[in-house]
Amino acid sequence: MGTFNYNIFLNEVLSQIKQEFEANNKETEYILWFSNIKYVESEELKIIVSIPSNMVKDKLITSGYLNLIESKLLEISGYKIKVDLTVKNITNNSPKKENIINELPVKPKVEVKKHPQLNERYTFENFVKGDNNSFAYNASIAVSKNPGKAYNPMLIYGGVGLGKTHLMESIGNAIYNEKQNNVIYVTAETFTNEFIQSINTNSVNKFKNKYRNADILLLDDIHFLMGKKETQEELFNTFEALYNSNKQLVFTCDRPVTELKDMNERLISRFGRGLSVDLQAPQYETRLAILQKKAEIEKIDVKLEVIELIAKNVCSNVRDLEAALTKIKAFAELMEQEITLETAQHLLRDSFSDPKQGNISIEIIQKVVADKYGISVSDLKGKKRNKNVVIPRQFAMFIARELTEYSTTDIGTEFGGRDHTTVMHSCQKVDELLISDPTVHTTIEMLKRAIKDYKK
Ligand code: ADP
Ligand code: MG
Numbered sequence: 001m002g003t004f005n006y007n008i009f010l011n012e013v014l015s016q017i018k019q020e021f022e023a024n025n026k027e028t029e030y031i032l033w034f035s036n037i038k039y040v041e042s043e044e045l046k047i048i049v050s051i052p053s054n055m056v057k058d059k060l061i062t063s064g065y066l067n068l069i070e071s072k073l074l075e076i077s078g079y080k081i082k083v084d085l086t087v088k089n090i091t092n093n094s095p096k097k098e099n100i101i102n103e104l105p106v107k108p109k110v111e112v113k114k115h116p117q118l119n120e121r122y123t124f125e126n127f128v129k130g131d132n133n134s135f136a137y138n139a140s141i142a143v144s145k146n147p148g149k150a151y152n153p154m155l156i157y158g159g160v161g162l163g164k165t166h167l168m169e170s171i172g173n174a175i176y177n178e179k180q181n182n183v184i185y186v187t188a189e190t191f192t193n194e195f196i197q198s199i200n201t202n203s204v205n206k207f208k209n210k211y212r213n214a215d216i217l218l219l220d221d222i223h224f225l226m227g228k229k230e231t232q233e234e235l236f237n238t239f240e241a242l243y244n245s246n247k248q249l250v251f252t253c254d255r256p257v258t259e260l261k262d263m264n265e266r267l268i269s270r271f272g273r274g275l276s277v278d279l280q281a282p283q284y285e286t287r288l289a290i291l292q293k294k295a296e297i298e299k300i301d302v303k304l305e306v307i308e309l310i311a312k313n314v315c316s317n318v319r320d321l322e323a324a325l326t327k328i329k330a331f332a333e334l335m336e337q338e339i340t341l342e343t344a345q346h347l348l349r350d351s352f353s354d355p356k357q358g359n360i361s362i363e364i365i366q367k368v369v370a371d372k373y374g375i376s377v378s379d380l381k382g383k384k385r386n387k388n389v390v391i392p393r394q395f396a397m398f399i400a401r402e403l404t405e406y407s408t409t410d411i412g413t414e415f416g417g418r419d420h421t422t423v424m425h426s427c428q429k430v431d432e433l434l435i436s437d438p439t440v441h442t443t444i445e446m447l448k449r450a451i452k453d454y455k456k
Pocket of ligand 2 (some may be wrong): 166
């Protein structure tokens with residue numbers, strides 16, 4: 001037994017698990033729970049590994065992943081090897097950690113001066129690739145490896161707080177650290193202000209030179225330029241100059257460029273010339289992965305169930321996810337105690353606009369809606385097509401889509417075995433109503449509140 005190389009066994013097992021997870025499209029799961037398992041040491045028939053948090057520990061144990069590792073170890077080695085999980089205590093930054101850092105061999109590294117505009121936290125390593133952003137992420141990596149050649153210009157668009165700035169600055173940081181090129185990051189607002197300022201102070205040439213000397217120009221939030229005719233003109237000229245000398249341009253925008261109003265047509269056509277990628281709101285799995293990453297970076301030791309609670313309930317964007325986590329952290333520090341599920345629930349009740357705690361069933365939604373409209377649940381599920389049934393039915397489906405994690409297929413089933421396209425159609429109808437009829441919003445909100453209050 002003495003010649004056993006436990007480390008090799010462990011690596012083999014993890015790489016097998018990785019392959020299996022990837023084959024089943026569970027790559028995120030693997031990254032979340034297995035990728036941070038590190039070999040520490042071994043004893044007779046025992047491997048001690050480190051993991052980053054108690055959250056990971058809970059998950060490995062309760063989900064059977066630890067058993068999976070142990071049974072694979074048995075398969076490979078023929079021996080029953082136990083795996084001990086130790087949490088590398090990241091919350092207590094004791095001197096121990098500094099020692100470790102001191103012991104590390106000093107890498108001879110070229111001193112790169114900090115970039116004046118780029119945020120060092122915005123890197124690809126800190127960005128979680130998920131269902132909502134994988135295309136944008138891959139394209140950004142490609143651009144950072146091949147600036148001016150891969151995709152030029154690149155446009156990243158999507159709603160607020162979804163990671164546009166983070167991705168854009170990641171490109172900037174990667175190129176800057178690698179090549180020390182002249183990377184300029186600027187928001188469209190600052191660009192505009194500088195331009196106006198340069199006119200006022202008779203220094204337009206200086207302004208032009210600054211931007212035309214960029215190797216990489218990252219212009220954030222171009223929607224800000226709507227209606228700003230002169231600045232658009234100036235940007236157009238800058239664009240042409242840089243583009244024609246194969247300098248990389250990256251833009252972000254809160255909508256597809258075709259939806260920009262009051263924007264120079266030529267400029268719009270330039271924005272869309274290269275590659276446009278969009279960012280969507282992340283799904284549950286990705287939200288969980290982002291929270292975990294964030295907890296790791298910020299050294300917040302928080303229970304898995306609390307992270308899950310946030311991931312389930314904060315669905316809007318990543319910025320809101322971060323805000324919820326920050327709140328938990330602040331409270332934990334203040335109270336000097338770990339946050340329980342109950343405290344978290346209480347603490348975050350305002351951040352949870354549309355709770356998806358999994359405790360709202362379609363049945364409750366049907367009951368409440370039917371009740372409010374004085375019809376029966378079976379009418380709601382049935383085939384009747386008169387207006388006093390159709391509207392509540394559409395509302396109920398719409399709310400089920402908003403308040404639960406059920407798919408349109410599931411919702412269709414619960415509504416008398418309807419097809420998922422019918423559910424989608426109903427939701428669309430309500431979307432249209434919400435725009436055309438201001439009272440609908442109030443009604444929907446009232447119904448949602450009644451549904452949420454139903455169980456209390
Ligand atoms: P936007 O520019 O689209 O409004 P940001 O790039 O400012 O959004 O992102 C908001 C916050 O969310 C930032 O702190 C960012 O680091 C974080 N964030 C967004 N997407 C991700 C992701 N996929 N992984 C990790 N953090 C993310
Ligand atoms: Mg931004």
